[in-house]
Amino acid sequence: xVSNILEGMVGIHIFYVIGLLLFLILFIVIVVRTMRRPxxxxxxxxxxILIENDPDESKTT
Amino acid sequence: xxxxxxxxxxKIVKYFILATIIWGxxxxxxxxxxxxxxxxxxxxxxxxxTSFGRMRPxxxxxxxxxxxxNAIFAGVYYSLQxxxxxxxxxxxxxxxxxxxxxxIIVLAAVTFTLGFTTSKEYAELEWPIDIMIAIVWIIFGWNxxxxxxKRRVQHIYAAIWWYLASFLGVAILHVVNxxxxxxxxxxxxxxxxxAQDAVVQWWYGHNAVAFFLTTPFLGLMYYYLPKAAGxxxxxxxxxxIHFWSLIFLYMWAGPHHLLYQALPEWVQALGVTxxxxxxxxxxxxxxxxxxxxxxxxxxxxxxxxxxxMVVAVTAYGMSTFEGPMMSLRNVNQITHFTDWTxxxxxxxxxxxxxxxxxGMLYWxxxxxxxxxxxxxxxxxxxxxxxxxSILIYAIPLYWAAVTQWLMLREYxxxxxxxxxxxxxxxxxxxxxxxxxxxxxxxxxxxFLLMVFNLFKTMAAGKVEANELSEAPAxxxxxxxxxxxxxxxxxxxxxxxxxxxxxxxxxFIGGAVEIIPMIFIKxxxxxxxxxxxxxxxxxxxxxxYVKEGCYTCHxxxxxxxxxxxxxxxxYSKIGEFVYDHPYQWGSRRTGPDLARTGxxxxxxxxxxxxxxxxxxxxRKLNDQSIMPNYAWxxxxxxxxDLIPNKIRAMQTLGVPYPEGYDQLAVDDLxxxxxxxxxxxxxxxxxxxxxxxMVAMIAYMHKMGGDIEPASTLNNDSHENGx
Numbered sequence: 001x002v003s004n005i006l007e008g009m010v011g012i013h014i015f016y017v018i019g020l021l022l023f024l025i026l027f028i029v030i031v032v033r034t035m036r037r038p039x040x041x042x043x044x045x046x047x048x049i050l051i052e053n054d055p056d057e058s059k060t061t
Numbered sequence: 062x063x064x065x066x067x068x069x070x071x072k073i074v075k076y077f078i079l080a081t082i083i084w085g086x087x088x089x090x091x092x093x094x095x096x097x098x099x100x101x102x103x104x105x106x107x108x109x110x111t112s113f114g115r116m117r118p119x120x121x122x123x124x125x126x127x128x129x130x131n132a133i134f135a136g137v138y139y140s141l142q143x144x145x146x147x148x149x150x151x152x153x154x155x156x157x158x159x160x161x162x163x164x165i166i167v168l169a170a171v172t173f174t175l176g177f178t179t180s181k182e183y184a185e186l187e188w189p190i191d192i193m194i195a196i197v198w199i200i201f202g203w204n205x206x207x208x209x210x211k212r213r214v215q216h217i218y219a220a221i222w223w224y225l226a227s228f229l230g231v232a233i234l235h236v237v238n239x240x241x242x243x244x245x246x247x248x249x250x251x252x253x254x255x256a257q258d259a260v261v262q263w264w265y266g267h268n269a270v271a272f273f274l275t276t277p278f279l280g281l282m283y284y285y286l287p288k289a290a291g292x293x294x295x296x297x298x299x300x301x302i303h304f305w306s307l308i309f310l311y312m313w314a315g316p317h318h319l320l321y322q323a324l325p326e327w328v329q330a331l332g333v334t335x336x337x338x339x340x341x342x343x344x345x346x347x348x349x350x351x352x353x354x355x356x357x358x359x360x361x362x363x364x365x366x367x368x369x370m371v372v373a374v375t376a377y378g379m380s381t382f383e384g385p386m387m388s389l390r391n392v393n394q395i396t397h398f399t400d401w402t403x404x405x406x407x408x409x410x411x412x413x414x415x416x417x418x419x420g421m422l423y424w425x426x427x428x429x430x431x432x433x434x435x436x437x438x439x440x441x442x443x444x445x446x447x448x449x450s451i452l453i454y455a456i457p458l459y460w461a462a463v464t465q466w467l468m469l470r471e472y473x474x475x476x477x478x479x480x481x482x483x484x485x486x487x488x489x490x491x492x493x494x495x496x497x498x499x500x501x502x503x504x505x506x507x508f509l510l511m512v513f514n515l516f517k518t519m520a521a522g523k524v525e526a527n528e529l530s531e532a533p534a535x536x537x538x539x540x541x542x543x544x545x546x547x548x549x550x551x552x553x554x555x556x557x558x559x560x561x562x563x564x565x566x567x568f569i570g571g572a573v574e575i576i577p578m579i580f581i582k583x584x585x586x587x588x589x590x591x592x593x594x595x596x597x598x599x600x601x602x603x604x605y606v607k608e609g610c611y612t613c614h615x616x617x618x619x620x621x622x623x624x625x626x627x628x629x630x631y632s633k634i635g636e637f638v639y640d641h642p643y644q645w646g647s648r649r650t651g652p653d654l655a656r657t658g659x660x661x662x663x664x665x666x667x668x669x670x671x672x673x674x675x676x677x678x679r680k681l682n683d684q685s686i687m688p689n690y691a692w693x694x695x696x697x698x699x700x701d702l703i704p705n706k707i708r709a710m711q712t713l714g715v716p717y718p719e720g721y722d723q724l725a726v727d728d729l730x731x732x733x734x735x736x737x738x739x740x741x742x743x744x745x746x747x748x749x750x751x752x753m754v755a756m757i758a759y760m761h762k763m764g765g766d767i768e769p770a771s772t773l774n775n776d777s778h779e780n781g782x
Binding site: 019020022023026027030031033034035036037041042043045046047048049050 | 214549550
């Protein structure tokens with residue numbers, strides 16, 4: 001029902017080579033950009049979830 | 062700015078918590094039942110509704126979608142509101158989501174017991190329920206995204222990225238894998254055939270693990286672990302890198318479930334490569350989780366919820382290392398089709414999913430009910446029982462896997478298989494199956510302790526259904542200033558844009574894997590000798606699917622000497638072009654059945670043998686653990702559906718002649734009468750319309766079309782198997 005639309009698979013490896021390259025480029029960009037973010041900003045974000053209006057933070061014994 | 066008052070919806074969280082607990086007990090109970098059935102077949106009770114083939118999908122679906130699913134929703138509904146400082150977008154959507162999901166679970170339990178199944182693992186539900194799942198899932202996403210849009214905080218915390226990715230990932234997977242052609246209210250055929258169906262199914266199966274069992278739980282970990290430990294997550298930078306890497310890579314790795322099987326080489330290579338790459342982001346998450354506890358290990362000593370979370374993160378690390386190792390071809394020889402896979406999934410399920418769910422419940426229930434946990438001692442007892450039970454469950458199964466694999470490939474000095482009968486290898490590992498029951502019962506015991514503890518806690522407190530809180534309104538920050546805001550930081554406050562990029566990351570992996578496999582003709586070389594199923598064989602195949610035979614028997618022979626000597630010629634990709642759905646299976650508790658129809662092969666048995674074997678397998682081998690299928694001799698085929706089935710197959714591309722749907726019943730009866738006459742020669746009387754006759758016809762069809770020296774009629778056969 002959905003097969004036989006394309007004719008051949010010669011050069012199919014290009015699909016995943018392109019995918020890998022995409023990943024590597026994005027990965028490098030994300031790593032570089034992320035590591036350059038100020039530590040103070042990172043700390044502020046991760047600390048934010050611990051600050052809540054909860055009346056009692058720890059109820060368990 | 063002046064604070065706005067608003068109310069958290071705690072009632073919906075309570076509902077999901079109760080559903081998690083109740084369905085969790087059911088799922089583990091069914092798990093214990095099927096463990097009993099594998100060691101002692103009497104626990105199949107000789108009736109169709111409780112046979113292993115129907116109970117096993119009930120266990121896996123109850124565990125994944127009922128227990129884990131409700132735990133995800135409980136965790137998400139609680140944390141999302143707190144993180145965004147907003148009530149859920151719509152109370153109506155929350156209620157429809159809750160009751161819709163519970164209805165799906167009930168329908169799943171009923172339909173599996175009645176034998177309505179597509180046979181695609183973890184996606185066995187039939188098409189009307191598939192549609193319900195899609196609707197309820199969209200309602201969940203709608204409610205979640207609506208809440209994000211009306212939030213009172215600028216920044217969308219990392220946990221919510223994982224929730225968004227889970228929503229989008231499951232939506233894509235469920236829709237693509239569920240394309241099926243209905244022929245009645247509870248019967249459909251997958252639109253994909255054979256190898257294509259296998260690739261789509263394991264793209265789904267692998268990523269269901271990713272986007273239902275992993276990413277939402279990583280989201281829960283990013284919220285509940287810091288909250289329970291009272292310390293921020295170790296590295297927010299790592300959470301960004303690990304998020305994007307993980308969601309991008311996971312989608313590509315599905316074919317590692319199909320190594321050495323009838324699949325193009327490039328697809329297998331793709332699966333292995335990306336599986337190995339997955340170790341890095343997975344361990345990024347584990348390291349981030351464990352290092353969050355730096356300086357807080359004293360709390361781990363005292364608090365059961367933290368103990369559970371530590372075991373969960375450790376089990377996650379172990380499983381995400383073991384999984385890629387299992388995708389290596391030489392390791393896969395041992396692990397695939399043996400109990401290794403079962404041990405692996407249970408370490409992940411009981412350790413990672415169970416650990417996070419239990420830890421979250423022990424932390425959340427006292428807070429929600431505004432009281433103390435009834436008994437910390439009982440919670441710690443639960444922890445130790447549950448942790449021990451994982452070991453007692455998994456170690457025997459690893460042992461069983463290696464033992465069976467060694468036996469299966471052992472040859473005598475004369476060059477013959479040392480154990481040519483599959484049953485001989487199974488008999489040796491049955492004691493391990495008994496030990497597994499002990500592990501399962503222990504896990505259930507711990508679970509029941511938690512149920513008691515939490516219900517006592519709930520009884521001592523009271524949920525504030527609408528909890529008052531206040532926060533300043535969100536002031537839109539406007540366009541991005543490149544000098545002060547990075548692109549990612551900007552995206553973190555733009556939920557829709559963020560979701561679009563998540564979708565793109567998910568789509569690339571899926572598209573690269575699925576599109577070439579489905580749309581390129583030369584991936585599936587056809588074989589002239591392979592013919593479509595006759596109406597009787599097709600009916601037999603449908604019964605095979607209905608009874609869940611795939612849960613114990615594979616239908617694909619790998620190109621190893623010990624497999625071809627035992628089962629016959631290795632499987633070719635072109636043999637499965639008429640298989641809607643494919644039936645390759647994932648575990649051999651019984652022998653492979655791909656060549657039961659090849660008369661000169663080692664797996665062929667005559668009609669009388671099959672009749673007696675279905676009636677009572679232990680009459681032929683007293684150590685067999687296969688359930689009885691005596692109802693095959695009593696129940697009739699539904700002849701009214703046969704023309705519909707033929708027309709559906711024609712629509713899917715199976716080359717039956719024009720107008721054959723009108724002749725199909727006559728042909729079915731003719732073939733059935735031949736089998737009846739054959740059985741009569743052995744002194745067995747049966748009517749031609751009984752299910753038994755169809756099953757025998759199907760057994761005599763499988764793998765019988767080709768001779769070992771068959772040639773492929775496609776020029777590009779070197780790309781296939």
